[in-house]
Amino acid sequence: MLINEILKKERESKNLTQSELSELSGISKRSISHWESGNRMPHFDSIEPVLAVLGLKIEIVRK
Template sequence: MPFNERLKELRKSRHLTQDEFSKQSGIGRSAVSMYESGKRMPSYETLEQIADFFNVSMGSLIERTEHQTAPPTAKDDVDDIFDDHDIRALARKTLTGKSPEEIEKKKKKLKQMLEVMFDE
């Protein structure tokens, strides 16, 4: 199930309107609307916030769908993905100034997300 549908399902299972969910979770009302309409994906931190709010794993929020592209299998494909400048810049921005414990926690969550993304 795509993220936007999963978010809407979780919100409705708690009998919350978008406005109520926004107020209780601290996520902006317009952002919630954009996420549920599939027009935008949340940042890693917001995804973490949503998972914590609903007490679900981040992996369950972003499970692969059958319409997604198969994961790369050739070494060159993997090298191309993880050699991306934007990915490295995002990792640096996210980890800069964090304690060693926070960095390990983020690395563990990233590994879990990658396992979900590349799960066959």
Template structure:
């Protein structure tokens, strides 16, 4: 799941509108809309705020399962060499 999909899912799971989330994060509703549609990406400060609000790490927020799976394969391959 990409960041934009994850953000939207998290917001909806909290029964929040884009406007409500924007107020909590001190950003505009337009910013939330851009992030959720994939037309924009939050700054590192905004990522920190989003992660804190949803009680998760930035890694959990931005890493897709595909990236994690690829990293696990790379680690397994590296371990085989040693």
């Protein structure tokens, strides 16, 4: 599953609109829309507040 699919699925599972997620995270609705549509990839520092609202975290695993 790609990051855009995860973001949308998790947002919808919490019954949040993109506008609500934007207000809670402090990240623009436009950025969230771009990320969910797959038009843009989020930078780590800008996605952290969104992940926190959604109760998610990124784990980097070295192989």
